[in-house]
Amino acid sequence: MYRYDAVDRAVLADRTAEFRDQVERRLSGELTEDQFKPLRLMNGLYLQLHAYMLRVAVPYGSLNPVQMRALADIARRFDRGYGHFTTRTNIQFNWVRLADAPDILDALAAVDLHAIQTSGNCIRNVTADPYAGAAADELEDPRVWCEAIRQWSSLHPEFSFLPRKFKIAVTASPHDRTAAKVHDIGLLLRRGRDGETGFEVIVGGGMGRTPHVGPTIKAYLPSDRLFSYLEAILRVYNRHGRRDNIYKARIKILVSALGAEAFAREVEAEWERIGTDGDLPRAEVDRIRSAFTTPDLGGAPSSGDFEARRAAEPAFARFVRNNLKAHLRPGYGIVDISLKGIGETPGDISADQMEVVADLAERFGQGDIRATHEQNLVLPHVRLEHVHEVWKGLAAVGLATPNINLISDIIACPGLDYCALANARAICVAQDIARRFEAPDRAEAIGELKIKISGCINACGHHHVGHIGILGVDKKGEEFYQLTLGGSGAEDAAVGKMLGPALPIDRVTDAVEAIVEAYLRERTGGERFLDTLRRTGDAPFREAVYADAH
Amino acid sequence: MPTLIRREGAGCAWADDTFVTLEDEAPDPGGDVIVTLSRFLAEGEALAARPAGRLGVRLEPEDEVEALEGRLAPVVLVALSFPKFRDGRPFTAARLLRTRLGFQGEIRAVGDVLRDQAGFMVRCGFDAFVPSDGSGPEAWALAAARHRHVYQRAADGRAPAFLERQGG
Numbered sequence: 001m002y003r004y005d006a007v008d009r010a011v012l013a014d015r016t017a018e019f020r021d022q023v024e025r026r027l028s029g030e031l032t033e034d035q036f037k038p039l040r041l042m043n044g045l046y047l048q049l050h051a052y053m054l055r056v057a058v059p060y061g062s063l064n065p066v067q068m069r070a071l072a073d074i075a076r077r078f079d080r081g082y083g084h085f086t087t088r089t090n091i092q093f094n095w096v097r098l099a100d101a102p103d104i105l106d107a108l109a110a111v112d113l114h115a116i117q118t119s120g121n122c123i124r125n126v127t128a129d130p131y132a133g134a135a136a137d138e139l140e141d142p143r144v145w146c147e148a149i150r151q152w153s154s155l156h157p158e159f160s161f162l163p164r165k166f167k168i169a170v171t172a173s174p175h176d177r178t179a180a181k182v183h184d185i186g187l188l189l190r191r192g193r194d195g196e197t198g199f200e201v202i203v204g205g206g207m208g209r210t211p212h213v214g215p216t217i218k219a220y221l222p223s224d225r226l227f228s229y230l231e232a233i234l235r236v237y238n239r240h241g242r243r244d245n246i247y248k249a250r251i252k253i254l255v256s257a258l259g260a261e262a263f264a265r266e267v268e269a270e271w272e273r274i275g276t277d278g279d280l281p282r283a284e285v286d287r288i289r290s291a292f293t294t295p296d297l298g299g300a301p302s303s304g305d306f307e308a309r310r311a312a313e314p315a316f317a318r319f320v321r322n323n324l325k326a327h328l329r330p331g332y333g334i335v336d337i338s339l340k341g342i343g344e345t346p347g348d349i350s351a352d353q354m355e356v357v358a359d360l361a362e363r364f365g366q367g368d369i370r371a372t373h374e375q376n377l378v379l380p381h382v383r384l385e386h387v388h389e390v391w392k393g394l395a396a397v398g399l400a401t402p403n404i405n406l407i408s409d410i411i412a413c414p415g416l417d418y419c420a421l422a423n424a425r426a427i428c429v430a431q432d433i434a435r436r437f438e439a440p441d442r443a444e445a446i447g448e449l450k451i452k453i454s455g456c457i458n459a460c461g462h463h464h465v466g467h468i469g470i471l472g473v474d475k476k477g478e479e480f481y482q483l484t485l486g487g488s489g490a491e492d493a494a495v496g497k498m499l500g501p502a503l504p505i506d507r508v509t510d511a512v513e514a515i516v517e518a519y520l521r522e523r524t525g526g527e528r529f530l531d532t533l534r535r536t537g538d539a540p541f542r543e544a545v546y547a548d549a550h
Numbered sequence: 551m552p553t554l555i556r557r558e559g560a561g562c563a564w565a566d567d568t569f570v571t572l573e574d575e576a577p578d579p580g581g582d583v584i585v586t587l588s589r590f591l592a593e594g595e596a597l598a599a600r601p602a603g604r605l606g607v608r609l610e611p612e613d614e615v616e617a618l619e620g621r622l623a624p625v626v627l628v629a630l631s632f633p634k635f636r637d638g639r640p641f642t643a644a645r646l647l648r649t650r651l652g653f654q655g656e657i658r659a660v661g662d663v664l665r666d667q668a669g670f671m672v673r674c675g676f677d678a679f680v681p682s683d684g685s686g687p688e689a690w691a692l693a694a695a696r697h698r699h700v701y702q703r704a705a706d707g708r709a710p711a712f713l714e715r716q717g718g
Contacts, residue, residue, distance in 0.1 A: 005715070007699045007711045007714060007715065008711075010698050010699050011697065011698075011699050011701070011711075014696055014697045014698060014699075015697070017696070018693075018696050022666065035664065035666075035683065038635070038636060039666055121636065121638075151701040151711065151712075152701055152702055154701050155669075155670075155697065155700070155701065156701075156702055157641065157645075157669070157670040157671075157673035157674050157700075157702065157704045158638075158641045158642055158645050158670075158673075158674055158704065159638070159641075160638065160641075160670055161635075161636055161637065161638025161641065161667075161670075162638055163638075235642055238638055238639060238641075238642050239639060239642055243611075243637060243639075273650065277703065278703070280712060281712060281713075281716070283712075283716055284712035284715065284716070287715065
């Protein structure tokens with residue numbers, strides 16, 4: 001993993017001191033709320049329905065055990081004993097006092113963490129494949145580029161007051177676990193004909209009011225030209241993105257207004273003028289790369305009694321089936337930790353649970369912890385012989401729910417329980433659906449099915465790319481929910497299509513069940529829900545949900 | 551009372567502002583003037599030939615800085631306007647003026663100009679500021695020098711972290 005050097009630490013210390021000064025000026029009244037707002041937002045501090053919320057950056061979702069324990073400590077000292085992992089792989093604390101914010105930032109800085117650019121109209125936390133460095137299907141470790149992007153985008157003097165927020169994702173596997181195509185920029189690592197690496201560059205994807213699957217504007221960008229090209233994209237956007245309407249300010253609107261080809265031409269022209277001056281020297285890329293070597297895992301270890309326990313213990317076997325993924329090294333596995341316990345708040349994790357994850361990562365996981373954009377955690381390097389012990393350790397604190405990619409592995413935004421923008425609740429809808437499908441045999445029989453729930457059109461819960469998307473809307477003061485089907489945030493990215501009229505809250509879970517039953521009737525062979533839907537179209541599902549409305 | 555702050559070496563100081571900002575139709579009072587881009591483009595030669603007084607041009611965020619390419623010889627000052635401090639376009643304009651158009655005169659931030667942006671402004675090539683938040687030169691000097699290291703190349707010639715690291 002990348003370790004901060006003296007330069008990184010100094011940048012963070014200076015930034016933290018700057019924010020402490022800004023908070024003091026706000027508390028003394030020297031700064032108005034209007035002047036303070038963009039400053040606090042650039043430090044991840046939101047004013048929510050009930051309290052301030054502090055969003056802590058987890059660059060490319062990567063945490064070490066010391067950092068995880070510091071987050072637990074902050075949850076206890078400054079919050080109500082828990083935190084919430086977000087779809088940007090960040091963690092937010094929902095019950096923070098403004099006066100405490102500088103102390104929290106100091107506590108974070110002590111373990112090389114911060115809240116810089118976790119909100120505001122700037123380049124946000126860059127996200128990566130949570131299996132980076134471990135995935136069997138990976139071309140190269142994408143974190144090398146994520147770390148370089150983290151540095152380049154931090155306190156960028158030219159691009160800190162963009163028309164709107166800006167999100168970048170990097171993946172290096174054919175299977176996209178980052179939702180790259182619905183990002184402002186998605187970088188898909190590719191191998192060139194010369195054997196070097198480069199990126200397919202996707203620009204202008206996004207969700208919110210106007211969802212777009214982003215077009216490819218460059219099929220192959222040599223990786224040593226990445227930063228001049230990013231500078232060109234950001235400059236074109238900074239100059240020409242709309243600033244008159246917050247809902248039309250994302251880069252996706254500019255790209256679709258100009259057309260992808262015309263946008264690409266503008267970027268190319270700017271890129272040519274920047275030249276290689278905008279690129280990162282290879283020595284720096286190599287320096288960063290050396291931090292991301294695969295940990296010394298030794299020779300292929302024995303898998304111990306892994307197979308025997310798997311055969312003997314059905315509950316363990318179920319965990320292995322759903323939460324253990326193929327590692328690039330024999331004898332190892334990638335362990336997914338679900339933060340979607342049945343009836344729990346998706347993404348929430350208590351301080352005690354954080355500490356258990358930290359301990360397990362330290363004892364069995366090479367000290368490496370990842371957060372995923374689907375609001376789960378990952379231990380990417382676990383010996384098969386240790387998986388059983390990890391499972392037991394997780395189960396002891398309610399973290400062994402064997403539901404990764406299943407129907408109860410739901411993304412949900414904080415919704416009206418916390419958020420000042422929400423129209424409707426999202427958490428209780430997720431909880432109710434998870435309870436309905438609690439029986440694990442049934443959930444496994446249904447198979448991969450991604451439900452994503454947003455409490456308003458801003459789509460923080462990614463409903464547009466849910467296989468089943470659920471969007472909360474306000475109808476004359478009542479919570480209603482619009483269902484969409486067929487979305488995907490993976491390599492086959494698609495925006496879901498609306499199924500029919502919005503439903504009241506007490507009909508949502510029934511509607512999901514009706515959709516599931518229709519799928520089970522219609523599916524043939526090994527089809528996933530999405531496969532069946534793509535083959536049959538919406539009709540059987542619409543009929544199932546709205547039949548009794550006729 | 552002065553309202554203009556200039557960078558002086560590593561610090562900042564109050565400065566007398568001798569420039570008058572002219573609207574498009576306003577008569578030329580003589581002396582140092584700042585004109586809009588459209589007036590500059592329309593009357594550039596006449597403005598350059600004024601017998602006394604220096605010339606400045608004011609750009610709004612939507613004005614293309616490239617319009618000044620090859621025409622900057624008589625210009626000693628470019629004022630970049632921030633109608634709202636959240637409007638980030640002048641940062642790009644300043645950087646391009648310095649690095650692409652080679653402008654060496656004064657680049658002045660006017661409009662909604664806050665000291666909390668000082669560091670970014672200096673990095674992008676601004677060297678004069680008319681703050682709207684009542685802040686003075688000490689605060690600007692502090693804010694501009696806040697960060698000991700930077701991660702990117704910009705218009706200020708500071709060595710980014712990746713070069714510092716190579717240097718040992």
